[in-house]
Amino acid sequence: MNMFSDLIANLAVIDLPISNQNFTWSNMQRAPTLAKLDRFLITTEWDQDFPHCTVSALPRITSDHTPLILNTGGTQSTRRRRFRFERVWLSREDFSTSVPIWWNEVTSERSAILTLTAKLRHCRTRMKEWCRTKFHSISNAIRSFQEEIRSIDLLEEIDTLSPEVRDKRVNLKAQLQLILKEEEILWKSRAKQHWLKEGDGNTKFFHAVANGRKRSNEIHYIVDDNGDHFVNEAQKNSYFYHTFKRLFGSDEVGPASFGDWADLYRVDFLSDPDSLTGPFTIDEIKKATFQLGSEKAPGPDGFPLIFFQYFWETVKDVIFNIFTDLQENNLYTAPTDFSFVCLIPKKEGACHANDFRPICLMNGIQKIISKVLANRIATVLPTIISSSQSAFIKDRLLADSFVTASELLNWCAKSGKECVSIKVDFEKAYDNVRWSFLQSILRWLGFSEKWWKWIEQCICNAKLAILVNGEPTRWLKTRKGLRQGDPLSPYLFLLVVDCLARVTEAARVNNLIEGIGPTAETQTASILGCRVGKVPFRYLGLPLHINPLRKEDWASIINRIETRIEGKIIQTLLAVVEKCDELSWWSDIWIDETPLSTRFPGLFAKIINREVTVGDGVSLPEASLLTPPLRITTYSGQIDSSGEFGGHALYVLLGRPFWTRGMFGGYGFSLTQIAAIWIIFGEGSPDASRALERVGALIKDWTDAMGI
Structure with missing residues (x-):
């Protein structure tokens, strides 16, 4: 195979x-x-x-x-084309100079939020007009330039060209290069391949990826709870509308109370709640705006964050006035709080509502407001969230939870103790958060009423439309839930889920619950309505085990990565750099704007061969890229094995070391672009048997970052 x-x-x-x-x-x-x-x-x-x-x-x-x-899809249904701001428009100077003029043609309304919506509406109209008259079909323009150049080339075979015609051909080729560049930018935004930069003739690759994404995300049919199949687009649209209306639009039950938990719930209360509700500054708002992904899919208004970032000097006053209204409790976000819900398949062959992950595509101003509030609450969460929660908290890693669980199982095995573990997974976790429960938590922890009013503006006015194969359903009003895709949602969900961890711990300390004996596992599973599993089992996407894993246990992870790397990434990697055999991997600028030796000086100091080229680094072995167990031979001998790290070196292409602490003892890395990873552990040492599970944690984070 x-x-x-x-x-x-x-x-x-x-x-x-x-x-x-x-x-x-x-x-x-x-x-x-x-x-x-x-x-x-x-x-x-x-x-x-x-x-x-x-x-x-x-x-x-x-x-x-x-x-x-x-x-072949030849009878695609005609859809009303929605406005969508294109990054490629920014390459036209006349467009960049026109936007501030269009923006200022609209006078201020009675509130800042209405002023923003009026200005965006006017800009949208003017951009459509500009696009019709100044920005014609790229494919037609390319074809026209190619035909003109070809006609001149044929003329040259017959007779000597005049200086004017030669100059015309030079100008045509220059204009064609600009159009080709625009085409590449356009398809890159469709492909969502942020790890690969445009400018190296990757249009064909971006085009193929965009088509593949569209094909894999297409919902061909749906099966409802009664087993009925829906193939018609109107039926699928109606099915998802009513499903999410039941999920988000159901009435809430009575408000939650912490009164019964007061003596049990041990928590570090917020020491200075007023620090979260201080005045907003323009620098704070700008920082949050530029932290957001510039090319993420836009909300219903069609304006991605790159619009606000590129034209920041033009739009900043209106945005600051919106935050001033928020500070004075005069902001009502309903005019802009509309979101599309994009359905992302969780698995191949997704055909039920639960098989899709609902990701909200929010309007730009809503994302900016949420990001500013998220930045503020992120500064206090480490002091009030229990240490058992490792996701979304500064200086904590999700991999810590996996390592902790692994160490606990191994301790039980080595000490000869029998144990039973219960794996709990939340179904539709974000979607089922009740706002009254969240409000009770915030009040209990000491958050001010003003802060809750701000949170309420972000989550309680939302209206959603589900995108089914690109077509939105009717709008529905939400009455519960947190939106995936909202920068604030992960932090609010942490506050909710931390209650379970703290109440469970408090109940244990007060002897209200006790452990489950190994002999009671079948009875316990029957009561809880779950099945009895065995090790190894998957936890956080990785195999959790007691004994060293066999090669077969890692096969699925290895094959996933190997297939993606070989099939899509490696084959196009050489297109990133024109002269890869002449560029130094460490000293030349070929990733971002800084040499790797400057960005990773500590790691660079450990390297023996500093003359390796980019071509050496990206060339494939003759056989397979990955040689089990997870050993890659491309960089064998590059790292000084006599140093403090020990003997065996792993080299993983297309990623960077990401730990803020751990094996590299302080190296901070990211996994968002192309670079190199070295994981080093002592071959034959006591840690060697545990190395693969740590590598597994790395690979899980790497695959998540790469969208695999």
């Missing part, structure tokens, strides 16, 4: 996923063997000509193979 995967990669063809089935062959036995033997392979040229093509399975009647049908 690896040879077949290599063949697909070498031919640079695309294996179209089957929308409604995973396997195409069965041996029809009582314990069947299933396999995917039948498939459609298409070229990138086909993908560009038929970007909406899909594959679906038909019923298997006589053969043991499943018939497949290819739909």
Whole structure:
């Protein structure tokens, strides 16, 4: 099967996923063997000509193979095109100079939020007019320039060109390069591949990725709770509208109270609540605005954050006035608090509502307000959130929870103690948070009433429309829940979920609960309505175990990464740098704006061969990129094994060390762009047996960051 995967990669063809089935062959036995033997392979040229093509399975009647049908998507339903600000417009000087003029053509309204909506509405109208008259179809423009250049080239074969015609060809080629650059920027924004910069002729790659994303996110059919299948777009639209109306729009139960917990709930109360509600500054607002992703998908108004960032000097006064109204409790966010809900499949073949992750696409000003408040609350959460909570807290890592659980299981195993662990997972965790419960928590912890009023403005006025294959449903008013995609939501959810951890601990200290004996596991599982599992089991996406894991236990993780790296990233990595064999990996600027030796001086000091080139670093081994167990040979011998770290070196391509503490003892890293990772542990030392689980934690964070 690896040879077949290599063949697909070498031919640079695309294996179209089957929308409604995973396997195409069965041996029809009582314990069947299933396999995917039948498939459609298409070229990138086909993908560009038929970007909406899909594959679906038909019923298997006589053969043991499943018939497949290819739909080229030629009868796509016509959709009303919504306005969307394009980053490529910023490359036109006349556009950049016109926006401030359009912005100032609208006078102030009776409130800052209404002024903003009026100015954005006017700019949207003027941008549409500009786009119709000044920014024509890029593909048509490219074709026109190419035809003109070709006609001059043919003329040159017949006769000598005049100086005027030669100059015309030079100008045409220069204009064509600008148009090609604009096309690349446009498709990069569609592809959402932020790790790869435009400017190296990667348009074809961005185009293919964008088509692949659209195809994988397309909802082909839906199965409701009664088992009924919906294929019609109107039926799917209605299904999701009513599903989310029940989820977000249901009336709340009575308010939660902490009175019964007062003697048990041990907590460090907020010492200075007024520090969160101090006056806003323009620098604070600007910092929060520029911390947000500039090219994230926009909300219903069509303006991504790059608009506010690029034209900050133009829009800052209106935005500051909005925060002034918020400070004085005069802000009503309802005119702008509309969000689209984008449905992201959690798995292949998603066909039920629970198979999709609802991500809210908020309007820009709502994101800015939430980010400013999130930055403020993030400064106090480390003092009031229990140490058992490791996500979204400064200087804490989600991997800490996995390592803690692993150490606990290993302690039980080594001490000869039998134990039972209960794994609890929240279903629709964000969506089921009751606002009255959140309000009670904030008051109990000492947050001021003014702070709650601000939070209320952010979460209690929201109106949502579900995007089903790009088409929004009717608007629905939310009455509970936190929005995924809101910068403030993770911190508010931490306050809610921390209650469970603290109340459980308080109940244990006061002998209100006790451990479960190993012999009672079946009875306990029956009472809780869960199944009895065994180690290794998955926790936070990784295998949690007692004994050293076998190669098979890591196979799924290795294959996931290997497939993604070999299939999509490595093959296009050489396109990032034009002269990779001439550039120094450490000394030259080829990632961001700073040499790696300057950004990672401590790591650079450990390197023996400092003359390695970028070409050396990105060239693939002859066989497989990953050699189990997770050993990569590309950089063998590069790191001084006699140093403090010990002998064995792991090199993981397309990531950077990310720990704020740990093996590298203080190196701070990020996993958002292309660079290199070294993980070093002593081969044969006591820590060697535990190295793979730490590597696993690294890989989990890396795959999350890469969107794998």
